[in-house]
Amino acid sequence: MSKDWLNVFIGAFFEILWVIGMKHSQNWLELLLTAVAIVLSFYFLIKAGESIPVGTSYAVFVGLGTAGTVFTGILLFGEPFKVTKILLVFILLAGVMGLKMVTREKGASEK
Amino acid sequence: MSWFYLIIAGIFEMLGVGSISQFNQKKNFSSLIWLISVFSGSFIFLYFAMRVLPMGISYAIWTGIGAAGGAILGMIFYGESKDWRRIACIAIILGSVIGLKLIG
Numbered sequence: 001m002s003k004d005w006l007n008v009f010i011g012a013f014f015e016i017l018w019v020i021g022m023k024h025s026q027n028w029l030e031l032l033l034t035a036v037a038i039v040l041s042f043y044f045l046i047k048a049g050e051s052i053p054v055g056t057s058y059a060v061f062v063g064l065g066t067a068g069t070v071f072t073g074i075l076l077f078g079e080p081f082k083v084t085k086i087l088l089v090f091i092l093l094a095g096v097m098g099l100k101m102v103t104r105e106k107g108a109s110e111k
Numbered sequence: 112m113s114w115f116y117l118i119i120a121g122i123f124e125m126l127g128v129g130s131i132s133q134f135n136q137k138k139n140f141s142s143l144i145w146l147i148s149v150f151s152g153s154f155i156f157l158y159f160a161m162r163v164l165p166m167g168i169s170y171a172i173w174t175g176i177g178a179a180g181g182a183i184l185g186m187i188f189y190g191e192s193k194d195w196r197r198i199a200c201i202a203i204i205l206g207s208v209i210g211l212k213l214i215g
Contacts, residue, residue, distance in 0.1 A: 045131065046131050046135065049132060049134075053185055053189070053192060054131045054135075054181065054185055054189070054191070055128065055178075055182030055186065055191050056191070058128050058131075058178055058181050058182075059200075059201045059204045062174050062178055063207065066208045066211055079215075084210075088207045088214075089207070089211070091206075092203070092207035095200045095201075095202075096200075098203070099197065099200035099201065102192075102194060102197050102200060103192075
């Protein structure tokens, strides 16, 4: 996996953390960590934008952030399990993989 | 009024996506200030919208405008690929995100 895509994935990971943090923070330390996660998620998103089209990396960033939030919501925070949710997450991940494949082809042929 | 705030937030988010391209092209102080300003605007208006509107709907519309608008801006102003497969994949991701937020 190229470093640019790794940046998108790390950015999305921090996005999941801050979304959880915003919902569940109970003290100043947790709020501070949430703020740090926001800054880091943007840092990695911007870093990824150096070589991946931002329209692409932003869509993946938001998509993975949402998928991760759905999963952690069900697994860790007792939100209701719905088949539709899982189905949509799989469609979403298919979109992410498709986007990754299309982008690499383009990057290779255009550079 | 909260719907108006929500749309403003979406437009700020769309500009935010554009501002990342801008910043990566010209890494200077004014690009950075622009980037921070538009994303701050986006979060502030989203916050005001969410005080009245349901969170799922607000988030879905906000990301929808931000990501779709950002991709369109990228294609028009920053020379990003107009490959139909790319557009289709972005649409699939966005459609799923909006669906998840609406049923969530």
